[in-house]
Amino acid sequence: MGGCCSTQDMYKNVPDVWFESLDQLREEYEFGRILGSGVYADVFEVKNRKSGENSAAKHFSKRTTISEGNQIHFAPDHKALLEEVAILKLLGRRENSKRMNGELETPHDLYVLCELCDNDLMSHVSSLHHVTEEDASGWAEGLLSAVAHCH
Numbered sequence: 001m002g003g004c005c006s007t008q009d010m011y012k013n014v015p016d017v018w019f020e021s022l023d024q025l026r027e028e029y030e031f032g033r034i035l036g037s038g039v040y041a042d043v044f045e046v047k048n049r050k051s052g053e054n055s056a057a058k059h060f061s062k063r064t065t066i067s068e069g070n071q072i073h074f075a076p077d078h079k080a081l082l083e084e085v086a087i088l089k090l091l092g093r094r095e096n097s098k099r100m101n102g103e104l105e106t107p108h109d110l111y112v113l114c115e116l117c118d119n120d121l122m123s124h125v126s127s128l129h130h131v132t133e134e135d136a137s138g139w140a141e142g143l144l145s146a147v148a149h150c151h
Contacts, residue, residue, distance in 0.1 A: 019104035025111060029057065040076040045116065055101055056117075060084075060110040081110055088114065091150065 019025040032045040035056060046057045060081060065073045088100040099115040125131060 019102060019111070022104065022106060022109075022111075025104045029055070029113070031057065039073075040080075046113065054116045056114045058112045058114065060112075061108065062110060063108050085110075085112060088112065091146075 019028075028049060029046040030049055032047060035043045035045050037043070041058050041060045044057045044059065046055050047053070048055065060076060061073070062075050062078070062081070064075045067073065085100070085103065088098070091098060098117060101113040101115065103113065104111040128135075
């Protein structure tokens, strides 16, 4: 894979939660159901054992694997992993953006803990009986502000 990514070194001066081991991560967080799976990562719902707060844990495998059905899952490029963490850190500094809460990197895996977004806008709007123009303009302003921040 051409070298191990080192996100902790890259962000050593940023005050975040850095887990020293998978045991420490599992000691602080209870892993629950899988929220989703992608090409390079699975996302789990996790619960902080002390505060009870729910978060999302994105698990990247840094090695190429073969599934039981003999399907090859290639490891993500280490630069892409660094970029993902960098983007989450930048986006999480503003309102209406998903916040990164911590990470753990081992030789074979990367876990990124993020704020759990358990309700999307469409589900929220569908649950309302009436949406005012003021509500809609507030949502649009938040969305456009986030898009402007990304670009």
